[in-house]
Amino acid sequence: MDEILNVFSVEAREQLEAMEAGLLQLEEGDRDPETINGVFRAAHTIKGGAGVVEIHSVEKFTHVLENVLDRLRNGEIEVNGDMISALLLGCDHIGTLLDMVASGETEPDDEVRRAGEDIAEQLRPFLGAKAAEKANKVTVSDADVQRSDREGRMNDCWHISIRFGRNVLKNGMDPLAFLRYLLNLGEIAHLTTLTDAMPEADAMDPELCYLGFEIAFRSHASKEAIEHVFEFCRDDCDLHILPPDSKLEEYLLLIDALPEETMRLGEILVKSGALTREELEAGLRRQSGEGVGAGDTAAAPQLGNILIQQQSVQPELVEAAATKQKAVSEKKAAESSLIRVHADKLDQLIDLVGELVIAGASANLLAKKSGEASLAEATSVLSRLVESIRDSALQLRMVQIGETFNRFHRVARDVSRELGKEIELVINGAETELDKSVVEKIGDPLMHLVRNAMDHGIESPAARAAAGKPTAGRVELNAFHDSGSIVIEVVDDGGGLNKDRIQAKAIEKGIIQEGETLSDQEVVNLIFEAGFSTVEKVTNLSGRGVGMDVVRKNIAALRGSVDVKTEMGAGSRFTIRLPLTLAIIDGFLTGVGKASYVIPLDMVVECIELADTSVERDYINLRGEVLPFVRLRELFEVSGKQPARENIVVVQYGGQKAGIVVDQLLGEFQTVIKPLGTLFRNMRGIGGSTILGTGEVALILDVQALVSQCAAAEEQLAHATHGVRRLESHGAAA
Amino acid sequence: MEFTTQTAADGATRMAIDGDLIIYHADEIKRRLIDGIRGNEVFELDLSRVGEMDSAGFQLLALAKHESRQIDHTLRIVGHSPAVREIIEFFNMVAFFGDPLVIPAGEHA
Incomplete structure (x- = not known):
């Protein structure tokens, strides 16, 4: 697709989003003339742009929408539900036309054309006679320009x-x-x-x-x-x-x-x-x-x-x-404050900044070794600058999640109409920022969760009234930052997950065996297993065969996690955790034997000394709290003698704390994440690798995996000892 | 937005404006300008530190000039920031104001 078409279609999509948002606001009773104007302007801009790039299908169709909007703007007609529905369908149709343009077809095929005519027909009642007439006048050309026959005058202005x-x-x-x-x-x-x-x-x-x-x-x-x-x-x-x-x-x-x-x-x-x-x-x-x-x-x-x-x-x-x-x-005028940059260029910049960070670290190291104070000072200034560049480069990729969330207003509206439910969508934390590439990839899983919540979660108004709840169901979308991750929650106040049915279904599908005893949480987690769907009636919203397992897989691919809390009759809460960025992080460098490991700094809570290294247990009493830990030396089978003193790095993830036992604490380190090869993809506990200033490779720990491993071990232990555990006072010094 | 008034060597009152001559400050600018002109027989304006000017700002300068002619006082613009100069030139109003447009060193196009 050529450049100008590309720009047009990006802009047109933005305008479409604005139109859709405006229309939904109108439907909710917003009568601000600025909203109507905004919708009109968006349609107008799409039409104009389509004219310039000569996509007449879009131009002609948008013209019809524009006529209706114009009458609306002039107060000749009133907003009503049918009109908004027809206009929203119109937006969708423009989207379809744009898709076709993107795939290289400039003329719609018969099917699309018919769909367009249908929508135009639905809009006809809202077009007055005058507008129709006006539309016919389009062909009237430029006003007559009368040239004079004044002699000898050469005025070309x-x-x-x-x-x-x-x-x-x-x-x-x-x-x-x-x-x-x-x-x-x-x-x-x-x-x-x-x-x-x-x-x-x-x-x-x-x-x-x-x-x-x-x-x-x-x-x-x-x-x-x-x-x-x-x-x-x-x-x-x-x-x-x-x-x-x-x-x-x-x-x-x-x-x-x-x-x-x-x-x-x-x-x-x-x-x-x-x-x-x-x-x-x-x-x-x-x-x-x-x-x-x-x-x-x-x-x-x-x-x-x-x-x-x-x-x-x-x-x-x-x-x-x-x-x-x-x-x-x-x-x-509005655009002048923004610059459109191709995403590739930005990625290239981030890559270069990553290399700069590594090269900077190496220079830093050499300067320290040389013992020259002035050189060390210069490199430290340099590394501070590199750090700022890194932050602002990453900042460039950050976008607010609000835009992704706003799509769901339309979903809520459509579901409400289609299923006869009343659903209120509440959005919190729309201004929370995260990496653009993450935002793009989270859209689909999120859509699935939201549709599930509306489709399966929220009950029909009658059922809600019977249960003593307000008839309007409520779906919340929340986003916030939490220790180096972004957390996105999809909360509904519907019926909650039915554990008995999940269990029955899982047995039927052969996911678990009959008689197997599972904790409540384990039962609930079964919904993430492949090939699981509890609703017998397949609606056209969710339950399309792509199940929650796909959601979990997509999120895991982003180094994130998803889990669910549910209460029968009161609703469920799906929590997605995602890393803020995929490229560069602040790390905490540690050493075990000759190997180096990086722990994402955001997850580090504190470091303490493990005084008594001889203990065989893998938990300590941290100020009255049980802190399970893993020994990296054992986990990765690092060779070499165990030193006399070891350290515990206390990390936190998703509300769980765990300790990681290492030999040395080497301090903060800017870490450029290099993905591991496909060969190591299934390795647990390692999230990636990075290059140190010395040119050596350090592995980045996947704290999430380690913590859940600790938690699982602890649970097993708890089961084994029937939940009774004797806490010994342990020489833990802060 | 800052207005600093001082007396120049030849006894004229000189007001320097530091900020933007734009519609958001229009009320205050108008008041300052008109007060300055009415209160001083020779009133000088130093606009060398004006960052931005829009039509509203320009219009106020024109108003000030009108007013000064009306009451037979003298209004001189003694410093033009690039933005001010550019707009006065664009509007073809250099002669109307009648002030020499001083181009600071190092800014030649």
Whole structure:
């Protein structure tokens, strides 16, 4: 797909999202004119963009939506549920058309075309006769441009007279911006600023606009294109555009129509090169003569009226014909603070920063070895800078999760309608940031969880009423940061998971054996097993065969985890934990024998000395708490003699604490995560590798796996000793 | 937004504006400018530290000039920041203000 189509389709999708969000707000009773305007503008921008890149299917279809929205905006029709449904379907259809564009087809096939016609048909009741008529007028072309036969005049400039409306500034528009934008179409040969409309200082309101301009504009653009520049303020301002080489009379009419004095305007026109002095004088003489000849002063205003009439037909024509050239200045202004960057470039930058971190570490090490104080100082400054660069580079990739969450408003709406349930979606922590690549990959699993919650979790209103709950079900989406991870929760107040049914189903599917005793949590976790689905009736929302096992697999692929807490009759809570970033982390470097291991620093709680190394137990009493630990030396079978003193790094993950026993604590270390080869993919306890300043490789510990291993061992032990455990006081020093 | 007023060597009052001449400050700018002009026979404006100017800001400068002519006082703009200079030139109003546009060293295009 070529570049411009690509840009168009990205932008159009953004606009579609905005449209959808706006429509949902309208349906919820929001009657803010700005919301309606926003939706209209989005449709308008899509249509304009489609026109520019010549995707007529999108352009034509969006035009229908736009007509409905326009009537809505003008208060000619009222918002109602059917209309919003039809408009939302329209949004979907535009999405479908965009998909086709992305796959290289510019013309829809018959099926899609029919779908589009159906939607258009649904929208027809909302289109008044007037709009339909207006739509037919699209073909009316540019206003007649009359060329004069004035001899010997070579004036190739348009003449633009504009008096900005008083409220332009208050409406957030700046005349300066429009004029600057004009420069995209051509060259301003001469510009005169008029401040005549400005009252005395005391009467002047600094927030009103009193400016007017006479502009000689050299351009090959059409009149329509020039008018478009002022589109956003034209309701508000007095705009006259005369084509190059207009008849002298037209200029005279213009002078009449403008508020300033005739002579002054005449001078301006002469100065800007539109008229010669002789022409002006002759013209004015003739006109005043005619005026007297006609017997009264009514002649002049009449002429003015004709002009105004002529021009006042234009706005409508232009608006109806507004299918081309939608490079809109207002949008430009909003965009200027953002830069679109290709994701690949960003990835490349992060890669380079990663290399920089490694190279920096190596320089640092050499500097320390050399013993030169000034060199060490220089490298330490350097490494601080590298750290900042790393942080800001990673920050570039961070996006707020809110956008992903907002998609679910639509889901909630559709499910409510389809299943006859009342569902309220509550979003918390939409501003929580996480890595863009994580956001992209979490969308589908999240969609599955949310649909499950709405489809299976929330009961029908009747069942809810019977259970003494409010009829409207509530689904919460929460996001927050927690010790180096981001936590996303999907909470519903529905019926909860039915443990008996899960167990029965698991036995039926042969996942567990009959008579096997499982803890409650183990039963609940069965839903993540492959090929598990408890609802007999397969709806078209969830239960499509992709089960919770896929959700878990997808999340695990992001180095995350998912678990569920549920209470019969009160609802369930799915908790997803994900690492904040996939590229570089702050690590804590430790040593066992000759090998080095990195523990993600965010998970480290404290370090303590393991004084009595001879104990065979693998738990200690940490200030009255049982702290299970693993010995890395044993776990990874590191050779070499056990040193006299060992250390415990206390880590925390998902509310569980565990200890990791190492020989040495080597301090903080910026860690660039290098993925392990596919050969090691299934290895437990190792999350990746990194390169140290010395060029040696260090392994990054997968704390999550180690902690759950500890927890499992502890549970086993607890079972073995029937839950009774004797705690010995242990020489643990902080 | 900061307005500092001091007396220049030739006895004129000089007000330096540090900030943006934009609509958000329009009320205050208008008040300061008009008070300055009415209260001083020769009033100088140092705009060399103005970061941004929009149409509203420009309009106020024009208002100030009008006002000064009205009551026969003198308004001089003695320092133009690049933004101010660019906008006055764009609007073709250099002659209207009648002040020399000083281009600081090292800023030649």
